[in-house]
Amino acid sequence: MTLDRQTVIDRLRSVKGPDLEGDVVSLGLVSEIFIADGKVFFSITVPARRAQELEPLRQAAETAVKSLPGVKGAMVALTAEKAGGGMGATPPPRPNPAPPRPTSQRSAPGGPAAQAGQQPAKQDVPGIKAIIAVASGKGGVGKSTTAVNLALGLKALGLKVGILDADIYGPSMPRLLGLKGKPETADGKTLKPMEAFGVKVMSMGFLVEEDTPMIWRGPMVVSALRQMLRDVAWGELDVLVVDMPPGTGDAQLTMAQQVPLAGAVIVSTPQDLALIDARKGLNMFRRVDVPLLGIVENMSYFVAPDTGKRYDIFGHGGAKAEAERLGVPFLGEVPLTMDVRETSDAGTPVVASNPDGVQAGVYREIAGRVHTHLAAAMQSAADEAPAIVFE
Secondary structure, eight states: OOOSHHHHHHHHTTSBOGGGOSBTTTTTOBOOOEEETTEEEEEEEOOGGGTTTTHHHHHHHHHHHHTSTTOOEEEEEEESSOOTTOSSOOOOOOSSOOOOOOOOOOOBTTBOTTSTTOOOOOOOOTTEEEEEEEEOSSSSSSHHHHHHHHHHHHHHTTOOEEEEEOOSSSOOHHHHTTOOSOOOBSSSSSBOOEEETTEEEEEGGGTSOTTOOOOOOHHHHHHHHHHHHHSBOOOSEEEEEEEOOSSSSHHHHHHHHHSOOSEEEEEEOSSHHHHHHHHHHHHHHHHTTOOEEEEEEEEEEEEOTTTOOEEOBTBSSHHHHHHHHHTOOEEEEEEEOHHHHHHHHHTOOHHHHOTTSHHHHHHHHHHHHHHHHHHHHHHHHHHHSOOOOOO
């Protein structure tokens, strides 16, 4: 049997739709199907209010597809967004729709959980003490290089560290860390993270080929990120560094709202254009009450290797001035050097390959400041938590 789009559609016809009416294909609930390296990705459209209730439907679809010969894995998302280019017929009209079933979702302070705009509660990830995001308002500022060297700097402090490469469209960690191959499964459901330089790593880049485009809409991206975070056997970690996608779109906002982030690090270059976008990232985290651990000015200046002369190619000090203006910690300046670029391309980050070098020292100092601000943020959160007194 050939694994193709039609084969998957035929198998999904055996999956009953919501309330056991029809099937997910004939009801037009299945999105475009993406197949890469034996892995199948798609989403199922359901009413937003019933997403939690219909989780068994998602699981049934995933199980059905996984049973096909040649399928190595399946990633299925529930989405309230109408699937574009659906796989089946348009759903027939229902003259007497049943009223929505009550869910077990608990009410939050200030009103019931079902009220408009209510966000689901963030759930801790077992075994992970703190999750921090490394973000930028735009791409091309060296966010991923900063994230990987920050993670290695935190490890150098004696911490147990992991990295989640959340940049679905442009995963960088396999190349930055020189990792190849596919992650194994622990129990058929949970993935084992890859490991490099003593740091545990998970990335979409391990699941699809490097040149395979991820033509996904927001809900699929969010679902994939959630699974890579929660369906991975991370073990015991002091810190999980999340290399966020660039920008401040739906995927980034949903991650910030649903992942229990202990803090965020913003990466920017010195010039005004990059700082404009960095402010957007800062404001996004502030709006969802994620503590800002600080700003890193990357590509801060260039020192010519032959003469030692310094050049402020992109200007200098813009990120530090912005941090002072906004009352956010300034974490440090990372110069633009050949060795950082060469070691990154070679899969041997400078903190690991030349730990005693000047550049590694800069990243270790930044990691130390991040650790200090992280501890303060976590202590502040603990102090603000309500106390239950028994009398």
